[in-house]
Amino acid sequence: MSLLPRSAEEFSSVEYWDKFFKSRGDKAFEWYGDYNKLCGILYKYIKVQDKVLVLGCGNSELSEQLYDVGYKHLTNIDISETVVTHMNQRNAARRPGLSFHRVDATQTLYEDASFQVSLDKGTLDAMAAEEGGALARRMLQEVSRVLSVGGRYICVTLAQENVVSLAVEHFVHMGWAVRLHCMQEERGTAEEDSFALPVFVLVCTKFPQPMATPPLEMCVGDSGAPVRHTQVCELLSAVREHQAYAVLRKRLRTSSNPDSNLSLTLCQANSGLPRYTLTVQDSPAGAKTPRSNQFAIFIVPRGSETAWLYSSSEGRRQLAANANFRRLVIVAMHRNQEYTDMQAVQAELSPVVMDLAPPGMPANHQVPFLTVGGDLGWREEVFRGRSQLSGEYCVENVRGEDGEPYRRLVFLSNSALVQSESRLLSSGPAYCPPSRHKKSKKRAKASAAASSSSLLVDSGFLCCAHHQVMVAALALLQEGTQHDTDVPVSVLLVGLGGGGLPQFLRDFLPGVSVEVVELDPVMLEVATQWFGFRPDGRLTVTVGDGLEHICALEREGGRLFDAIMLDVDNKDCSLGMSCPPAAFVETPFLQKIHNLLTPRGLFILNLVCRDPTLRKSVLEGVSSVFPTVLSQKIEQEVNEVLLCFHDQKDPACILTSLDKCARRLQGALSSSTTPACCRAQIDISELLKDLAVA
Numbered sequence: 001m002s003l004l005p006r007s008a009e010e011f012s013s014v015e016y017w018d019k020f021f022k023s024r025g026d027k028a029f030e031w032y033g034d035y036n037k038l039c040g041i042l043y044k045y046i047k048v049q050d051k052v053l054v055l056g057c058g059n060s061e062l063s064e065q066l067y068d069v070g071y072k073h074l075t076n077i078d079i080s081e082t083v084v085t086h087m088n089q090r091n092a093a094r095r096p097g098l099s100f101h102r103v104d105a106t107q108t109l110y111e112d113a114s115f116q117v118s119l120d121k122g123t124l125d126a127m128a129a130e131e132g133g134a135l136a137r138r139m140l141q142e143v144s145r146v147l148s149v150g151g152r153y154i155c156v157t158l159a160q161e162n163v164v165s166l167a168v169e170h171f172v173h174m175g176w177a178v179r180l181h182c183m184q185e186e187r188g189t190a191e192e193d194s195f196a197l198p199v200f201v202l203v204c205t206k207f208p209q210p211m212a213t214p215p216l217e218m219c220v221g222d223s224g225a226p227v228r229h230t231q232v233c234e235l236l237s238a239v240r241e242h243q244a245y246a247v248l249r250k251r252l253r254t255s256s257n258p259d260s261n262l263s264l265t266l267c268q269a270n271s272g273l274p275r276y277t278l279t280v281q282d283s284p285a286g287a288k289t290p291r292s293n294q295f296a297i298f299i300v301p302r303g304s305e306t307a308w309l310y311s312s313s314e315g316r317r318q319l320a321a322n323a324n325f326r327r328l329v330i331v332a333m334h335r336n337q338e339y340t341d342m343q344a345v346q347a348e349l350s351p352v353v354m355d356l357a358p359p360g361m362p363a364n365h366q367v368p369f370l371t372v373g374g375d376l377g378w379r380e381e382v383f384r385g386r387s388q389l390s391g392e393y394c395v396e397n398v399r400g401e402d403g404e405p406y407r408r409l410v411f412l413s414n415s416a417l418v419q420s421e422s423r424l425l426s427s428g429p430a431y432c433p434p435s436r437h438k439k440s441k442k443r444a445k446a447s448a449a450a451s452s453s454s455l456l457v458d459s460g461f462l463c464c465a466h467h468q469v470m471v472a473a474l475a476l477l478q479e480g481t482q483h484d485t486d487v488p489v490s491v492l493l494v495g496l497g498g499g500g501l502p503q504f505l506r507d508f509l510p511g512v513s514v515e516v517v518e519l520d521p522v523m524l525e526v527a528t529q530w531f532g533f534r535p536d537g538r539l540t541v542t543v544g545d546g547l548e549h550i551c552a553l554e555r556e557g558g559r560l561f562d563a564i565m566l567d568v569d570n571k572d573c574s575l576g577m578s579c580p581p582a583a584f585v586e587t588p589f590l591q592k593i594h595n596l597l598t599p600r601g602l603f604i605l606n607l608v609c610r611d612p613t614l615r616k617s618v619l620e621g622v623s624s625v626f627p628t629v630l631s632q633k634i635e636q637e638v639n640e641v642l643l644c645f646h647d648q649k650d651p652a653c654i655l656t657s658l659d660k661c662a663r664r665l666q667g668a669l670s671s672s673t674t675p676a677c678c679r680a681q682i683d684i685s686e687l688l689k690d691l692a693v694a
Contacts, residue, residue: 032122032156032199033183035065040222041181041201042119045152046071050116053146055105055139056123059083064091067098075115077103106138113148121156128163136163140170144206151206159200159239167202168216168232175210179203179217179226180235182242198246200239218242249355256282256327256358258320261313266352268337275337276349279330280356281320289326294361296325297353298370299345301377303398303406305332306418308636315636323370327358335394335415339376342369372401382407383530387522390571395530397424397455405455406463409498409526417578419569420498421463422531424455457532459503461681466606466639467501469632470565472687473604473643474509475665476654477562487511492553492561492596494546494584495568496523499533506539508669513538515561517546519568547583554592564593565604576611577618579639585618590625594646603644610638619694630654631694632687642694651693658688 046052048070054063057076067074076099078084087100103109105123120143127136143153153171157163159180171178181201207214217226218238229235248264263279283289298319300310309315310330320328331349333339346369353367378399386392392412400406400423409420462468477489488511493502496518505514518524521543527533535541542549546568553559570581583589585605593603603626609615619642623629626644628651633640662684669682 032158035062037183037199038062038121038156038201039065041183042066042154044222045154045203046117046119049073051075051114052117052119053077053108053110053115055118055120055143056126057083057087057100058122059087060121062121063098064095067095072097074098076100077105077108079104106135106142108142108146110146112145113151115146116148116151118143118147118151118153120154124155124167125157125160125163128160128166133162133166136166137170140167144171144174147206149206149208153202153204155202155204157200157202158197159202159243161236161240164200164202164239165232165236167204168235171204172214172216172232175207175212175214177205177207177211177215177217178235179205179215179219180239181219181221181224182239184221184242184246198242200242252280252356252358254359256285258282258284258317259313261316273336274334276334277332278353278356279316279332281316281328281330282358283320283324283326283328287321287326289324293325294365295327295357296323296329296368296370297346297349298323298328298330299342299376300330300332301372301375301399302333302339302379303377303396303408304372304401306416307401311416312636327356329353329356333376335379335381335396335412342371342374342376345369345376383526385522385526387411387520389520389522393419393522393526395526407455407457407498407530409531420500420527420531422498422500423458423461423463425458426455457500459500459507459532462500462504464500465634465637466641467504467567468682469634469641469687470501470567470604470606471504471509471682472662472665472684473602473632473641474505474512474563475658475661475684475688476643476645477600477602478661478664488513489562490560491515491563491565492550493517493565493567494550495566496527496533496541497567498531499527500531501565501567502539503531503533506536509665510668514540516541517549518543519545547589550589550592550596554595559596560598561596561601562598563602563604564596565606567606576614577607577609579606579608585621587621587624590622594625597646599647601646603642603646605642605644607640607642608638623694628654629694630691632691643691655691658691659685662688 046066050071051073052066052071052075054074054076057063057078058080063074063076076087078100079102081102084100084102091098091100105127124136124139127133127139130136140153147153155167157167164180168178179202181203183199183201216229216232216235218229218235219226220242227238229238245264248262252262258281260282261279263277265274266276266278267273268275304310307315309319310332316330319330331345333345339345349369350367354363357365357367378397380397381394382397383395384392385394390411390413394410394412395407396410397405397407405424407422407424408418411417411419462471474489474491489509491502491505491512491514493514493516496502496516499516502514502516505512516539518541524533524541524543528535546566550564566580566584568580568584570578572581575582590603597603605622607615607618609618619629622642622644627647628645628649630643630651631640632643666684669684
């Protein structure tokens with residue numbers, strides 16, 4: 001017969017356990033680990049003189065081993081007559097003081113407060129398997145009754161959510177202190193190699209008076225520092241995180257998959273705040289890596305987390321291929337965290353990273369730490385605020401891969417995405433961001449504090465590649481005409497962000513007037529205060545809904561635009577299209593945009609769509625309204641810019657005249673009267689060289 005139950009309800013059946021123990025014979029059955037694994041935590045919470053009630057003892061050797069080291073007041077109970085008879089016979093001669101009794105744990109008949117400890121190894125899990133958990137609740141009520149003040153219920157459990165929530169909620173309701181220990185296995189042990197889920201030890205302590213708000217704590221191992229939680233749901237969430245990590249660790253140690261993109265977040269033990277995010281990238285099967293290149297850790301410099309090479313699956317695969325290791329763990333550091341230097345980060349991560357080693361790698365293998373430039377990079381948060389529409393955001397200065405300083409706007413609800421970015425210039429003596437060389441923490445902070453006041457936004461440098469393409473697309477307004485570049489051009493832009501795109505259009509294109517529509521009033525404040533945005537007669541901002549604004553303009557009539565640009569994010573992360581929101585590409589709305597364009601007009605759409613089917617649908621909708629649609633893909637990004645003409649155009653003619661149009665616009669940019677350090681720095685021809693029919 002099978003030694004495991006066929007259904008969960010059998011765990012609470014007397015008949016099942018009688019048959020189970022008869023089939024085991026003299027062989028002990030150890031639920032979730034033996035004495036050697038549990039002795040450390042048992043010594044911590046059980047005194048030698050304590051009277052201990054062992055619930056559902058089975059034929060485990062745990063009580064015998066505790067007795068042998070001095071615990072002489074053990075009362076063992078089980079519902080199986082078979083196991084009780086066997087255990088009494090086995091211990092009669094060698095351990096005369098060790099008693100085993102056939103007793104139902106839900107109704108023991110022991111006196112109130114007659115034990116200092118109730119020890120449970122797997123019995124709660126078995127009881128809770130019954131639908132509704134009624135048996136488990138009755139057992140916990142009995143435990144509460146027979147324990148004295150200061151007594152402890154110690155439960156060894158797998159902490160399935162229905163089990164641990166039942167127990168924790170029971171004892172919290174009773175006003176007892178609750179602590180959970182996650183007993184992680186040492187790497188390479190037989191238990192760890194065969195079983196993925198971690199074992200937990202639940203310790204609940206009875207107080208003289210029930211506590212109104214009893215403490216809820218989580219520890220790692222026997223003696224890990226307790227992390228306090230304020231609600232039961234937080235404690236249960238921590239349990240799930242430990243379980244998920246154990247499963248991930250098991251998976252990583254037993255298999256490899258270059259396409260899996262497994263990642264996990266490591267938090268500070270005392271605060272619970274995210275500190276590192278680790279992403280595992282394996283080399284493809286059959287890749288020729290040197291025997292010594294088993295495993296390495298790559299530290300992403302601060303400020304570079306959103307770069308394509310580190311944030312996209314394609315980029316990480318390329319990084320791993322260049323590093324040429326069998327497994328590469330890519331580590332990103334979080335905002336609002338202090339990091340001293342590379343040596344400190346390495347010391348912090350070293351005890352953890354071996355958990356993520358590839359299968360078959362020796363435990364004593366030396367793991368190299370890699371990075372770019374030899375240091376941790378530079379990040380300086382200059383402002384943090386909250387938008388009612390987009391949530392918390394921060395403005396930060398970082399050092400780019402070119403060594404120059406940049407300013408970014410990041411919404412913390414999606415911290416992997418840079419909302420806006422601008423390059424910074426020194427307003428005074430020559431400035432350079434903090435050195436890549438080692439610097440004391442105090443000097444680094446002083447340098448960072450001094451930097452903010454000496455930096456100005458370089459309005460001539462567009463950091464976003466799709467913004468550069470949107471500017472370059474205005475060259476096509478001249479296609480088939482003899483117009484000079486100073487002919488007035490009217491632009492309607494939906495989406496302000498940091499204001500870099502409309503500011504560039506106003507500063508560097510003569511005759512261009514820009515009207516911006518921005519839904520979030522906070523963004524106008526951020527753009528003005530931190531990104532050098534300066535509205536004037538040629539650059540105006542309307543705070544409002546872009547959809548409603550365009551509908552109102554079309555309804556009122558009388559105003560037409562040479563270019564309408566959409567650069568607005570989708571807040572609904574469940575869609576495969578992160579830009580724009582779906583309502584902006586519905587056919588009736590696209591028709592309104594078409595009606596607002598001059599005959600030479602151009603609709604320019606920044607499209608970010610990872611769903612091929614959805615992208616095809618968007619293109620079909622756009623093409624049903626605009627007779628000619630071209631696309632410019634953004635290299636190493638998901639973005640593409642759609643260029644949609646009001647009138648029918650011959651794509652071949654557009655491409656033929658592209659160089660001429662590009663030279664005209666490039667000449668206009670070059671003739672700007674701005675200082676040389678702030679001149680426009682885009683190459684129109686290069687940006688449109690891969691223009692193709694959508």
